[in-house]
Amino acid sequence: MANLASDFVGIKSPNPFWLASAPPTDKEYNVRRAFEAGWGGVVWKTLGAEGPPIVNVNGPRYGAIYGADRRLLGLNNIELITDRELQQNLKEIKAVKRDYPDRAVVVSIMVPCEEEAWKAILPAVEETGADGVELNFGCPHGMAERGMGSAVGQVPEYIEMVTRWVKQYSRLPCIVKLTPNVTSILPPAMAAARGGADAVSLINTVKSITNVDLDHFSPFPMIDGKGSHGGYCGPAVKPIALNMVAEIARQEETRGLPISGIGGVTTWRDAAEFMALGAGNVQVCTAAMTYGFKIVQEMISGLSQYLDEKDMEMSDLIGRAVPNFVEWQHLNLNHVTKAVIDQDACIQCGRCYAACEDTSHQAIAMSDDRVFTVKEEECVACNLCVDVCPVEDCITMRTLEAGEMDLRTGLRVSAEHGDWTTHPNNPAARQAAE
Amino acid sequence: MTNTPLSAGIVAGRLAPAELQQNFADLHPPLDDHEALVAADRCYFCHDAPCITACPTDIDIPLFIRQIATGTPEAAAKTIFDQNILGGMCARVCPTETLCEEACVREIAEGKPVEIGQLQRYATDRLMTRGEHPFSRANPTGKRVAVVGAGPAGLACAHRLAMKGHDVVIFDARAKPGGLNEFGIAAYKSVDGFAEQEVDWLLKIGGITVETGKALGNGLTLEGLSGEYDAVFLGIGLGGVNALGLEGEDRDGVEDAVSFIADLRQASDLAALPVGRDVVVIGGGMTAVDAAVQSKLLGALNVSLVYRRGRDRMNASAYEQDLAASKGVRIITNARPVAVHGNGAVREVEFEYVTDDQKPTGEGFRLPADQLFKAIGQTLEGEALPELEGRKIRVTGAGRTSLPNVWAGGDCAAGGDDLTVTAVAEGRDAAEDIHAGLMG
Ligand SMILES: Cc1cc2nc3c(=O)[nH]c(=O)nc-3n(C[C@H](O)[C@H](O)[C@H](O)COP(=O)(O)OP(=O)(O)OC[C@H]3O[C@@H](n4cnc5c(N)ncnc54)[C@H](O)[C@@H]3O)c2cc1C
Ligand SMILES: Cc1cc2nc3c(=O)[nH]c(=O)nc-3n(C[C@H](O)[C@H](O)[C@H](O)COP(=O)(O)O)c2cc1C
Ligand code: SF4
DSSP states (O other): OOOOOEEETTEEESSSEEEOSSGGGSSHHHHHHHHHHTOSEEEEEEEOOSSSOOOOOSSOOEEEEEOGGGOEEEEEEOOOSOOSOHHHHHHHHHHHHHHOTTSEEEEEEOOOSOHHHHHHHHHHHHTTTOSEEEEEOOOOSSSGGGTOTHHHHTOHHHHHHHHHHHHHHOOSOEEEEOOSOSSOSHHHHHHHHHHTOSEEEEOOOEEEOOEEETTTTEEESEETTEEOOEEEESGGGHHHHHHHHHHHHHSTTTTTOOEEEESSOOSHHHHHHHHHTTEEEEEESHHHHHHOTTHHHHHHHHHHHHHHHHTOOHHHHTTTTGGGOOOGGGSOTTOOEEEEEOTTTOOOOOHHHHHHHHHSOOOEEEOTTOOEEEOTTTOOOOOHHHHHOSSTTTEEEEEOOTTOEETTTTEEOOSSOOOGGGOTTOHHHHHHHO | OOOOTTOOSSBSOOSOHHHHHHHTSOSSOOOOHHHHHHHHHTOOOOTTOHHHHHSTTOOOHHHHHHHHHTTOHHHHHHHHHHHOTTHHHHHHHSOGGGTHHHHOHHHHHHSOOOOHHHHHHHHHHHHHHTTOOOOOOOSOOOOEEEEEOOSHHHHHHHHHHHHTTOEEEEEESSSSSOTHHHHTSOGGGSOTTHHHHHHHHHHTTSSEEEEETOEETBEEOHHHHHHHSSEEEEOOOOOEEOOOOOTTTTSBTEEEHHHHHHHHHHOSOGGGOOBOSEEEEEOSSHHHHHHHHHHHHHTOSEEEEEOSSOGGGOSSOHHHHHHHHHTTOEEEOSEEEEEEEEESEEEEEEEEEEOTTOOEEEEEEEEEOSEEEEOSOEEOOOSSOSOEETTEEOOBTTTBOSSTTEEEOGGGBSSSOSOHHHHHHHHHHHHHHHHHHHHO
């Protein structure tokens, strides 16, 4: 069995699977059960400043997007940070950390953007024995209106300022949790790095409305006839999260900044993908909320089997795909593929035909007896047919050998790499050549 | 000349080899990758799942199905084998319709459970065909345990003990290990010598010696074994067969269903195996169904299964009954045999209809028969065994018998259903108890 022990900015945990700051980590009872189920660490549900806690709505908090068979693909929520007393939370954090010294316990914090507020809370958190703090600059609803959460996360100067305070008033590793509700994730990440953050974690939830009640004409979740935008998470946000993680991992300005990957992690495979794109570990919320704490067992067995089969250490995986994440203009235009339909696997539904004929390149032929074949002379290799085919591996993309004729262009496939930067149609390339 | 289903008497070669081969092929062909993914996708990953509770070995079914869904059937197999080292055979022979699949919440939702048995087979086949054994032994303890009986109970017990570092010797009366996996289970449930392969694979754990042709009561005594070994586990199954107690029972053509099935399972050429033209099977359990179905598949013209109570009281599940019917077996219920007629060999069996509480109705019938199979239950055989409860060995806790250092499990022990999976559970649990006792 592969060694999954993780060391993320000095915070050790028996595996790289942490529960993200959210309801699963809102109290001692949950966190103890999570640790018993095998989670490597938790980021405690975000704490607010001393004083009367915030309140949550008393109606529904979630909206949901389903796939076939009511599989939960996306969840949106209008929950705020913890609605329990600060001292109660601190007491519980201390008790849990004492009983589970080998697990990571990181405390998420969101207090007003004032130095005094941070100065006050940090020693109290440190006193619990927690392993680190995570600054919640991500919550897109409720807290932002109060000048916290994503209101801070969208202004790089604030991120830098607050991170600096945290590093000044605490010796704990500091993870800055970023909001995806920005046009580029780089300025916030750079600001965190400038402020001295040990790591960033991302993504928090994406501003969203999941659906509208068509009888009451209100966004959902509907509270007494009205709805508010919420934060979107779950499998649906994974692509957004992966891209943001990868941007931070590859861009020169932020390269090397440790990343805790969050957003739609549901299986070991999702986790491995985040890690390959540069995440040192992952955090999970929606998957645990959908299936319970036990899913971590599949993540552990799956990642470990994968590493064993690849004969890799976890450190070999982390960031392994980053060098292959390039700008479009560097993709090899001489790499030619064609769709191939496996007639034995084909169940003759015709979805590939509809997709290609109606919306793409008319490159699939359909016979009277429902045999579907690819017309190589038309196929641009978009792979839409692969994506809409209900049978996995029924349609695959065949790579043409160098020297082979591409029937569509009538040109032989070149063995050389040739991308847009040198392509004759590129005005910039033409100029350079002149 | 060649025989056909119409040929009179008990003869071989009623069907052409190709037809026989087709008849005895895998009852449920294994799922391919696509089918497995579709089937796995239906699992809801229930909390404290009812299917786990319904499995006598408590396999973590939602977890293994999720492992299949996420592309790691090998990890799924490990999850299965952690609880049930004969998970491969159980995937083939468990009456899932009355166990895990009956409890599946999708049975409630749509009347169509997740195909747990088939998914279990998909996962276990994947790991077993790699030839890898996923467990290793703990440090040697120096303790030695004798296991009597190499059926599912004995094998499961031996494997768990070997894993814990004990040295195990399995004694079995037969020439081949496997118990009813090898000699009893219907041929179309365990094709291509799976039972034998599974035993070989199980033994790869190491630390287990199998001594065949050694029987308690024939060379071995319980007293001797208890003296020589630190503990003894009895998994001897039920070697005897109940008699009908009928006049004419000794006529030619009257046979035990279990010996017929054992011969069938060991036959290298099914075309050489004789079977009657008119076959009558008496009984209502799996053995009766298997004898009836396999007679039909061998080419018997008429096969009737006669049971003395109603269908709902049959030990064979509704699924098994339907299987028999679909193969052309006629099931007659509420009828009791009264005489076996014939002249040297059986010619006819006479029955009378009885009420649900077994009162004669005065109505009766005769069935032509050139072969009559008795399948009315097996019995424990042996002398100087631990104390009995009813007709089986009395056990308390995890298989403890009345004798110190002697445990028992599987069909020979009282309590639990007579199923492969129950035998595995009892063997495994006894091993844990033996281990605790030896190390305590
Ligand atoms: C025809 C038939 C079909 C069945 N079909 C199914 C099915 O589809 N699904 C299912 O779940 N269950 C089925 N069963 C039941 C299942 O096979 C048994 O419950 C299971 O095999 C019991 O396991 P065991 O280890 O207790 O005994 P067995 O499998 O009977 O093994 C006992 C072993 O002990 C050996 N032995 C016996 N006496 C001695 C002795 N004195 N000394 C040394 N060795 C001895 C025997 O040779 C044998 O190898 C079927 C049973 C029969 C008879
Ligand atoms: C109900 C709910 C409450 C959440 N509360 C917090 C919070 O208090 N602090 C925080 O940093 N993130 C919070 N999040 C965001 C999650 O920690 C996580 O970043 C997000 O859900 C994306 O991960 P996922 O796709 O695994 O759910 C919350 C998410 C949900 C669903
Ligand atoms: S999950 Fe359901 S039962 Fe539990 S608090 Fe929410 S609404 Fe109530």
